[in-house]
Amino acid sequence: MNKKQLIAQLSGSLSLSKADAERTFDTITNTILDALKGDDNVKIAGFGTYKVAKRKARVGRNPRTGEQIQIAASQKVKFLPAKALKEVFNK
Amino acid sequence: MNKKQLIAQLSGSLSLSKADAERTFDTITNTILDALKGDDNVKIAGFGTYKVAKRKARVGRNPRTGEQIQIAASQKVKFLPAKALKEVFNK
DNA sequence: AATGGGTATGCAGTATTTGCATATAGTAAC
DNA sequence: GTTACTATATGCAAATACTGCATACCCATT
Numbered sequence: 547m548n549k550k551q552l553i554a555q556l557s558g559s560l561s562l563s564k565a566d567a568e569r570t571f572d573t574i575t576n577t578i579l580d581a582l583k584g585d586d587n588v589k590i591a592g593f594g595t596y597k598v599a600k601r602k603a604r605v606g607r608n609p610r611t612g613e614q615i616q617i618a619a620s621q622k623v624k625f626l627p628a629k630a631l632k633e634v635f636n637k
Numbered sequence: 638m639n640k641k642q643l644i645a646q647l648s649g650s651l652s653l654s655k656a657d658a659e660r661t662f663d664t665i666t667n668t669i670l671d672a673l674k675g676d677d678n679v680k681i682a683g684f685g686t687y688k689v690a691k692r693k694a695r696v697g698r699n700p701r702t703g704e705q706i707q708i709a710a711s712q713k714v715k716f717l718p719a720k721a722l723k724e725v726f727n728k
Numbered sequence: 729a730a731t732g733g734g735t736a737t738g739c740a741g742t743a744t745t746t747g748c749a750t751a752t753a754g755t756a757a758c
Numbered sequence: 759g760t761t762a763c764t765a766t767a768t769g770c771a772a773a774t775a776c777t778g779c780a781t782a783c784c785c786a787t788t
Contacts, residue, residue: 547672548680548756559664570661573650575684581638583725589639591734591786593666594714598726602773606748609768617748617772621726623685625716629734634674635689635712639785682756682763692744697777700740708777720763 582623594627673714685718 549571557567578596581588587597598621606617640662648658669687672679678688694710 547677549682550756552668552672552679552681555668556665559668560661570651571665574647574662574665575681577643577646577650579684579722579725581643586638588643589735589785590643590666591640593670594716595735596716599774601746604747604772605770606746606772607770608749609747609770610749610751612769613749614771615748620723620747622746623716623718623722623726625685625687625714626735627714631670632711632713634670635714641785680756680764686764692776695743695776697743698741699778700738701778701780703740704778706777717764 590628592628592630594625594631597624597626598622599624681719683719683721685716685722688715688717689713690715 553564553568553571556562556571557564560567560570562570578588582596582598585598587595589595601620601622603619604617606615607613608615644655644659644662647653647662648655651658651661653661669679673687673689676689678686680686689712692711692713695708697706697708698704699706
């Protein structure tokens with residue numbers, strides 16, 4: 547399922563136009579992103595937690611040449627599924 | 638930021654009552670979950686991809702006792718941040 | 729306001745994932 | 759239709775995930 551399909555489905559479920567559904571959806575993702583940018587974890591009960599994980603610098607490798615390279619520290623968004631979410635898939 | 642705070646913020650941004658904002662948000666998460674339950678990955682351009690990762694059974698260990706234990710196969714939801722999302726945090 | 733419940737943390741050791749460069753193929757967005 | 763993004767594939771080192779369990783904590787619901 548891609549974003550377009552998701553929007554189409556939401557449009558139906560929420561009785562919104564597709565444009566409105568998309569705007570609503572984008573507002574939500576932007577709100578979450580803004581919180582994360584502010585180094586604020588986002589906890590959604592029953593769904594999961596978004597958090598920014600700091601990754602240390604380390605040694606990597608160019609798989610094409612085999613050459614070793616230094617990889618800088620970076621950050622990425624992690625999503626930790628809530629307990630309820632795991633149970634859905636393991637029953 | 639927890640769900641309540643997120644809902645409050647969305648309520649303002651979207652000019653919805655908190656009850657409506659919450660219903661909208663729940664509809665979205667449920668839609669995503671339903672797709673995942675149907676073994677369908679959810680790709681949100683510019684945000685990320687939710688996918689169900691199947692984990693094989695394997696041998697683990699109780700770190701308290703050192704005892705070896707068999708861990709059953711399981712599934713969990715993985716979120717892979719999109720390229721745009723990584724860039725936000727590494728600039 | 730209180731209480732129950734989900735979540736974070738720490739612990740040890742192993743299994744798993746990550747992420748590098750880069751091109752291509754496929755898909756999605758506009 | 760054309761542009762933009764994403765998945766895939768490759769080898770390999772190091773970071774991280776995962777497990778049971780107890781504690782502390784914060785949230786949600788009554």
